[in-house]
Amino acid sequence: MPQSFQLRIHLAAAVLILLAGCATAPDPSPPPKVDLPNQWTDAAIASSAVAPIGWLETFNAPQLEALIAAAFEQNPTLQIAAARLDQAAAEFGITRADQLPSANLGLNAARQRISTFGPQSTGGVRFDNYDLSLNLSWELDLWGRLRQLSSARIAQFQASAADLEAARLSLAAQVTKGYFNLIAARTQVELAEATTQTFQSNLNSLEERYQKGLSEGLELRLQRRQTAQAQAERSQAQRQLDQVAKSLERLIGRYPSGQASQENAGSLPQLLPFIPAGLPADLLTRRPDLIAAERQLAAADTTLAATRKDWLPRISLTASGGTSSQEFNNLLDGDFSVWSLAGNLTQPIFQAGRIRASIDRTAALRDQAIANYVDTALQAFFEVETTLAAESYLQSELTHLSTAAREAAQAVQLAETRYQRGTTEYIEYLNTQREAATIRSQFTATQNLLLQNRVDLYLALGGPILSLP
Numbered sequence: 214m215p216q217s218f219q220l221r222i223h224l225a226a227a228v229l230i231l232l233a234g235c236a237t238a239p240d241p242s243p244p245p246k247v248d249l250p251n252q253w254t255d256a257a258i259a260s261s262a263v264a265p266i267g268w269l270e271t272f273n274a275p276q277l278e279a280l281i282a283a284a285f286e287q288n289p290t291l292q293i294a295a296a297r298l299d300q301a302a303a304e305f306g307i308t309r310a311d312q313l314p315s316a317n318l319g320l321n322a323a324r325q326r327i328s329t330f331g332p333q334s335t336g337g338v339r340f341d342n343y344d345l346s347l348n349l350s351w352e353l354d355l356w357g358r359l360r361q362l363s364s365a366r367i368a369q370f371q372a373s374a375a376d377l378e379a380a381r382l383s384l385a386a387q388v389t390k391g392y393f394n395l396i397a398a399r400t401q402v403e404l405a406e407a408t409t410q411t412f413q414s415n416l417n418s419l420e421e422r423y424q425k426g427l428s429e430g431l432e433l434r435l436q437r438r439q440t441a442q443a444q445a446e447r448s449q450a451q452r453q454l455d456q457v458a459k460s461l462e463r464l465i466g467r468y469p470s471g472q473a474s475q476e477n478a479g480s481l482p483q484l485l486p487f488i489p490a491g492l493p494a495d496l497l498t499r500r501p502d503l504i505a506a507e508r509q510l511a512a513a514d515t516t517l518a519a520t521r522k523d524w525l526p527r528i529s530l531t532a533s534g535g536t537s538s539q540e541f542n543n544l545l546d547g548d549f550s551v552w553s554l555a556g557n558l559t560q561p562i563f564q565a566g567r568i569r570a571s572i573d574r575t576a577a578l579r580d581q582a583i584a585n586y587v588d589t590a591l592q593a594f595f596e597v598e599t600t601l602a603a604e605s606y607l608q609s610e611l612t613h614l615s616t617a618a619r620e621a622a623q624a625v626q627l628a629e630t631r632y633q634r635g636t637t638e639y640i641e642y643l644n645t646q647r648e649a650a651t652i653r654s655q656f657t658a659t660q661n662l663l664l665q666n667r668v669d670l671y672l673a674l675g676g677p678i679l680s681l682p
Contacts, residue, residue: 237367238364239364239365239368239512239515241507244494247587247590250493251492253490254602255598255601267677268671268677268678269281269678271484274479277388277392280392280461281388281389281678284464286466287465287467288464288465290384291380294376297376298373298377300373301369301370301372304366304369305363305370308363308365309363312360312363314349314351315349316347316348318346318348319346320345321343321346323341323342324340324341324342326339327339327340345536346533346536348532349530349532351529351531357522358519361515361522364515365519366512368509368511368512369509369512372505372509372512375501375502375508376505378501379500379501379505381678382672382675385678388461390664390665390669391461391464393481393661393665395474396661397481397661398450398453398458398474400481400657401654401657402447402454404450404650404654405443405447405654406447409443412440412443415436435639435643436639436643439643439647454474459471459473481664482664484667488601488670489674489676496593496594496597496674497590500593502589506582506586509585513578513581513582514579516575516578516579517578520572521572523568524561524568526558526559526560526561529557532553533553593675596669597673597674600666600667600673604666604667604670607663610659611659614655614656617652617656618656621645624645628642628646
C-alpha cells in the first residue's frame with residue numbers, strides 16, 4: 214500500500230515543528246459531556262480488545278488492496294484533503310512570522326528642483342538624493358498573544374491532518390463497498406442468466422409438447438411469461454452491474470467505462486466471527502473526525518484567549534541603518550551612514566467596540582466548536598451502535614435465508630418429479646422455481662449487505678486500514 218499521504222503528513226509536521234520554535238500545540242480539550250457506558254449495547258458480538266491487524270486485511274482480498282492503493286493515488290477528493298493540509302501548514306507559517314523580527318532592505322532615489330527668484334536668479338537648483346537602508350521591526354510578545362495564535366494554528370494543522378486521515382478511511386471504505394457491490398452484482402447476473410436458461414429450456418420443451426398436442430396452451434403461456442420476466446430481470450441485473458462498475462472506476466480515479474464489470478473480482482469473502490470494537494471511550498481518541506473536532510475546539514479556545522489580550526498594550530521595536538548621499542557612488546561609503554532606533558508602545562483606548570466585537574465573535578466560534586464536538590461524538594456513537602445492532606439482525610437473516618435457499622432447491626426437485634408424474638399442477642411447479650430463484654437472489658443481496666454493514670462498522674470505529682509495520 215503506497216504511503217504517499219502518510220509521508221505528506223510527516224513532512225508537513227516536520228516543517229511545522231521547525232517553524233514552531235517556542236509555540237506548542239494546545240492541551241487536549243475535555244471530552245464532551247455525554248454519559249458513556251462501559252461497553253457497547255450489543256456486547257455479544259463486539260470484542261473489547263482492539264484488533265492487532267488493520268480491517269482491510271480481515272477480508273483477505275489482494276485485488277481490493279490494489280484498488281484502494283490506486284484510489285489513494287488518483288482520487289481527486291483525497292487530493293483536495295491533502296491540499297488542505299498543505300494550506301494549514303502554510304497558514305501556520307504566516308502566523309509564526311508575526312513572532313519574529315522582520316527585515317526589509319530599501320533603496321530610494323529622489324530628484325528635486327527648486328526655482329529661485331530675485332536679482333540673482335539662477336533659474337533653479339536641482340538636488341539628487343540616494344538612500345540605502347536596512348529596516349528592522351519586532352513586536353515584543355510580552356503577554357504571549359502571538360504564541361497563542363501560533364499554538365492555535367498548530368491545532369488547526371493537526372485537525373487538517375486528522376481530516377486527511379478521515380478522508381483516507383472514508384475512501385477506503387467506499388472502494389471496499391464498491392468492490393463488494395461489484396462481486397454481488399456479477400453474482401446476481403450469473404443467477405439471472407442461470408434462471409433464464411432454465412426457464413428457456415422449460416419453454417423449449419413445452420413448445421415442442423404443445424406442437425404435438427401433449428400440453429395445454431395455458432402452461433405454454435405461463436412459461437412464456439415466466440421466461441420473459443426472467444429475461445427482464447437479467448437485463449436489470451446487467452444494468453446494475455454496469456452502474457456499480459462505473460461507480461467503482463470513478464472512485465479509484467479511472468474513466469468510468471464499465472470495464473471493471475469484465476474483470477474477475479472473485480467471490481464475496483467470509484467475515485471474522487468477532488468485531489474488535491474496543492470500548493466507547495476509546496472512540497474519542499481513535500476516530501479521526503473526533504480528533505479533528507477536538508483539535509478545532511482547542512484552536513478556538515486558544516484563539517479566544519489570544520483575542521482577549523487585544524486589550525493589553527503592545528510594545529514594538531524598530532531600527533534602521535544605512536547610508537544617504539547625493540551621489541549614488543557614495544551609498545557604500547561608511548562616511549555617509551545614518552541610523553535610528555525607536556520603541557513604540559500602544560494602548561487601545563477607543564476602538565468603537567472593535568475589540569469587544571472581535572472577542573464576542575471568537576467566543577461564538579468557540580461555542581460552535583463545542584457544539585460540533587458534541588454532535589460529532591453523538592453521531593459517532595450512533596453509527597457504532599446502529600451498525601453493531603444491524604450486524605446481529607443481518608447474521609440472523611442470512612442464516613434463515615441459507616436454510617430457505619436449501620429447502621427451496623429441494624422443493625424444486627420434488628415439484629419437478631411430481632409434475633412429471635402428473636400429481637402436481639404445472640403452475641405449482643413454476644411457482645416453486647420462481648420462489649427458489651428469488652431466495653437465491655435475496656441470499657446474495659443479504660450476504661452483500663452484511664459485508665457492507667461490516668465495512669460501515671469498521672469505518673465508524675475509526676480503526677486502521679492496514680497493520681502498522
